[in-house]
Structures are given as C-alpha cells and as structure tokens.
Amino acid sequence: MKLEKAIAVCRALPGATEDIKWGADLVFSVGEKMFAVTGNCADAEGISFKVDDERFLELTDRPGIIAAPYLARAKWVKIVDFKAVSDAEAAELLTRSHAIIFGKLTKKLQREIGEK
Known part of the structure; x- marks a missing residue:
C-alpha cells in the first residue's frame, strides 16, 4: 500500500472531511467522527483506522499491523509497514x-450525507 493511495481513498468516500488535529495529524472524518488518521507528511509512520471487532486480533497478528496507540480499546489498528497490505x-x-x-451516525445525519 502506498500512503498517497490510502489518502485518495479516504478523500473519495461519501461525506468524508479532512483536517489537521494534534498539530500534525491528518484526520479523516464522516459526520465529524474520525474513521482514519495519518501523519501529515510523506514520511508518515503509518495510517490508523477503525476495524470490525472480530477482525481486530486477526489484523494485529499480522506483521506490519499493530493496535493503534490510544485507540486500540475502540478496535483501531495502525499499519506501520506499508508493505503489509496491498492497495486493494x-x-x-x-x-x-x-x-x-x-453506521453509528444518526439516521438524519446519514440522510444528509447521502444527499450530498
């Protein structure tokens, strides 16, 4: 996986927004709730994102993928070796x-995002 492609995927998702938080982290959100975080530079240390509870252990058992710092309790993982997964x-x-x-957003907000 290449970071540039991951960022492009995040930007293309419906209702996705991006901003810089914590000084240097590029955060992707939908309905003002984060779904992915990465460093804001070419030498970023990886990309973190939410996964299904049942996939958390499977993914973190793979080389190059760790439990995301500060977010692991919410079942977030971090890809630290971009060779760990393919672009697809x-x-x-x-x-x-x-x-x-x-899916965790209110139905009203989901409709508003879907209409854009």
Missing part, C-alpha cells in the same frame, strides 16, 4: 472503517 486490501479496510463510523 487497504482500500477495502478504509472503506469498511468509513462504513462502521457512518
């Missing part, structure tokens, strides 16, 4: 992260 798998995981967070 990364796109699938990021799209699923967006879907998980989108």
Whole structure:
C-alpha cells in the first residue's frame, strides 16, 4: 500500500472531511467522527483506522499491523509497514472503517450525507 493511495481513498468516500488535529495529524472524518488518521507528511509512520471487532486480533497478528496507540480499546489498528497490505486490501479496510463510523451516525445525519 502506498500512503498517497490510502489518502485518495479516504478523500473519495461519501461525506468524508479532512483536517489537521494534534498539530500534525491528518484526520479523516464522516459526520465529524474520525474513521482514519495519518501523519501529515510523506514520511508518515503509518495510517490508523477503525476495524470490525472480530477482525481486530486477526489484523494485529499480522506483521506490519499493530493496535493503534490510544485507540486500540475502540478496535483501531495502525499499519506501520506499508508493505503489509496491498492497495486493494487497504482500500477495502478504509472503506469498511468509513462504513462502521457512518453506521453509528444518526439516521438524519446519514440522510444528509447521502444527499450530498
């Protein structure tokens, strides 16, 4: 996976917004709720995102993927070695992260995002 492609996937998801938080982290959100976080530079240390509870242990058992610092209790993982996943798998995981967070939004907010 290449970080640039992961960022492009996040930007293309419905209702996705991005901003800088904590000084230097690029945060992707939907309905003002985070679904992915990465460093804001070419040498970023990885990308973190939400996964389904049942996939958390499976993914963190793989080399190059760790429990995301500060967010592991919420079942977030961090890809620290960009060779750990293919571009296609990364796109699938990021799209699923967006879907998980989108599903937790109010129905009204989901409709508003869907209409845009």
